[in-house]
Amino acid sequence: MATLQNDTLLRALRREPTPYTPIWLMRQAGRYLPEYNAVRGRAGSFMALATTPSLATEVTLQPLERFALDAAILFSDILTVPDAMGLGLSFTEGEGPRFAVPVRDEAAVAALAVPDMAKLRYVFDAVGEIKRALDGRVPLIGFAGSPFTLACYMIEGGASDDFATVRRMAHARPDLLDRLIDVVARAVRAYVREQAAAGADVIMLFDTWGGLLTAPAFERWSLASMRHVLDTVPRGIPTILFSRGAGDRLGRLVASGAYCVAVDWAVDLDAARRTHGAQAAFQGNLDPQVLLTDAATVERAARAVLASAGPAPGHIFNLGHGIVPATPPELVRVLVDTVHRESQRREP
Amino acid sequence: MATLQNDTLLRALRREPTPYTPIWLMRQAGRYLPEYNAVRGRAGSFMALATTPSLATEVTLQPLERFALDAAILFSDILTVPDAMGLGLSFTEGEGPRFAVPVRDEAAVAALAVPDMAKLRYVFDAVGEIKRALDGRVPLIGFAGSPFTLACYMIEGGASDDFATVRRMAHARPDLLDRLIDVVARAVRAYVREQAAAGADVIMLFDTWGGLLTAPAFERWSLASMRHVLDTVPRGIPTILFSRGAGDRLGRLVASGAYCVAVDWAVDLDAARRTHGAQAAFQGNLDPQVLLTDAATVERAARAVLASAGPAPGHIFNLGHGIVPATPPELVRVLVDTVHRESQRREP
Numbered sequence: 001m002a003t004l005q006n007d008t009l010l011r012a013l014r015r016e017p018t019p020y021t022p023i024w025l026m027r028q029a030g031r032y033l034p035e036y037n038a039v040r041g042r043a044g045s046f047m048a049l050a051t052t053p054s055l056a057t058e059v060t061l062q063p064l065e066r067f068a069l070d071a072a073i074l075f076s077d078i079l080t081v082p083d084a085m086g087l088g089l090s091f092t093e094g095e096g097p098r099f100a101v102p103v104r105d106e107a108a109v110a111a112l113a114v115p116d117m118a119k120l121r122y123v124f125d126a127v128g129e130i131k132r133a134l135d136g137r138v139p140l141i142g143f144a145g146s147p148f149t150l151a152c153y154m155i156e157g158g159a160s161d162d163f164a165t166v167r168r169m170a171h172a173r174p175d176l177l178d179r180l181i182d183v184v185a186r187a188v189r190a191y192v193r194e195q196a197a198a199g200a201d202v203i204m205l206f207d208t209w210g211g212l213l214t215a216p217a218f219e220r221w222s223l224a225s226m227r228h229v230l231d232t233v234p235r236g237i238p239t240i241l242f243s244r245g246a247g248d249r250l251g252r253l254v255a256s257g258a259y260c261v262a263v264d265w266a267v268d269l270d271a272a273r274r275t276h277g278a279q280a281a282f283q284g285n286l287d288p289q290v291l292l293t294d295a296a297t298v299e300r301a302a303r304a305v306l307a308s309a310g311p312a313p314g315h316i317f318n319l320g321h322g323i324v325p326a327t328p329p330e331l332v333r334v335l336v337d338t339v340h341r342e343s344q345r346r347e348p
Numbered sequence: 349m350a351t352l353q354n355d356t357l358l359r360a361l362r363r364e365p366t367p368y369t370p371i372w373l374m375r376q377a378g379r380y381l382p383e384y385n386a387v388r389g390r391a392g393s394f395m396a397l398a399t400t401p402s403l404a405t406e407v408t409l410q411p412l413e414r415f416a417l418d419a420a421i422l423f424s425d426i427l428t429v430p431d432a433m434g435l436g437l438s439f440t441e442g443e444g445p446r447f448a449v450p451v452r453d454e455a456a457v458a459a460l461a462v463p464d465m466a467k468l469r470y471v472f473d474a475v476g477e478i479k480r481a482l483d484g485r486v487p488l489i490g491f492a493g494s495p496f497t498l499a500c501y502m503i504e505g506g507a508s509d510d511f512a513t514v515r516r517m518a519h520a521r522p523d524l525l526d527r528l529i530d531v532v533a534r535a536v537r538a539y540v541r542e543q544a545a546a547g548a549d550v551i552m553l554f555d556t557w558g559g560l561l562t563a564p565a566f567e568r569w570s571l572a573s574m575r576h577v578l579d580t581v582p583r584g585i586p587t588i589l590f591s592r593g594a595g596d597r598l599g600r601l602v603a604s605g606a607y608c609v610a611v612d613w614a615v616d617l618d619a620a621r622r623t624h625g626a627q628a629a630f631q632g633n634l635d636p637q638v639l640l641t642d643a644a645t646v647e648r649a650a651r652a653v654l655a656s657a658g659p660a661p662g663h664i665f666n667l668g669h670g671i672v673p674a675t676p677p678e679l680v681r682v683l684v685d686t687v688h689r690e691s692q693r694r695e696p
Contacts, residue, residue, distance in 0.1 A: 285562075292516055
């Protein structure tokens, strides 16, 4: 593999000094880019795009051609894992993901097994092809959904406003949720190990829905299984853990042993870094809606996030959630350039 | 006014010992009750029900006839205030509230004024009639939306998945949001003063959407205006402040001076009470989905909330959000009886 020309992300994840604050953006390859929509149109469906390594490579690199981003992130979806478990994933226009077979009872849970990783070979092939195409420009982030977040979609059979079925199962059938999370966590472990073996420089876990659990349920189903996954990542590969609605759980997330905790825009980055900055790096946390305003507002809001993060090493600039499809690409450029310009520090 | 026969709520709000943990439930008068749906059907519309004091009184008392609840809460809606400001409130079946006139620009904000409280006389008349009908059985809770939460609906023109317009205004036009919040806060001040004068024993503020703001924006628009409202409530009337997604902001909410902070089910009540229990009472925080499971699960989950609240005075049992319409009334009875039975302590 080529030597990395830009290792600011890896250094920031290790809380080492960097000449400026590295930045990448959740969903940086996506529908706000006309060149993405062109490839998506040619592919015919989201899944066709995600399962064809050459196309996944093409869209992964698109935002790097436009903006001076400090990382690439694998173009894929967290639901590839339950799809490989036989649940039949599809994406319907405007309604998001759908599973043909929801998992809600004893029999459905008992029928699940860790899938043969050969079924996910298209993901690992994409990782390899992207790494070759990057040729050392920036690191590549691989990722997976947290076991609990995957279980949420598997139980509901798709997206949900309130994940009511999941919450009821957590209260009424904790034993069943235990068994479901166990098999999903073993699948995710195998999945991230293969991504690392294929060349991913960083592994990120997305715990989008852990925030809807009570405190003891979060510990039991969200956090414990994420620790189980993090434990399998080779020691030299930095890890990022994104938990939406982390609020008062930052201390527990930091104690998971992840290199970095990624937070949404409601988190007070100043307080988080003062309290936990010696134990982990932090990633975030601009409100994605800022990118739908104007250049002056983007610059002001970016400076505010940099100020709240403070000068200590260990901050990776990002949004608090994914880029919104209506975002004008020109404002993404303003953001990236502002963060690089305003955060410049001397080398140590 | 009749002397209160059951003052456990007021004593718990003052963090005085009570013989058992008082309980009431957000949306305890509502669509899960067949007798509510009957009155709602007769009234013809939600607004007709809310604006007719005799009907509002009837539905306010309905849950007290069924269950041994320790408080009544005024049947009304937080959006009565912007309706009185001339925004034209209506409720569409399945889609929730709608304003005929959203408030999104300079001219719309400049056109707003504190409404004549005579336009909200139906609310204060309902408070008086409910108090007479209660005849001292339990205290009556009056309420209002927080100025920021009202502004959210006013700006979007109704409910929203993400309140994206509000978030963009907060970043791009903070001056405009300042002016909007200012006039709404003055209206809410007058509104809660009138409810207190009409006989409300407790005033509660609902800050449903403050959690979607960044930390400095929460301080500027959500919390500061709630403090401004709380300051106008007569000193002897206990106050409750509900903030959804409070997470790491509990300390700031407690410092607002409210008697009680009401929290959603994601908050760790044990940690909250250990850290802040000497400064405020806490209300909450059972997941409303528990009431859609079975009696054994309800009992177990209720005991878990009581255990997490601990034995110190100053806990009011409630849900972490409103009762879901599909809730079987029989499980509400199981909850109320379990909380009373399991929390019995000796009088001091």
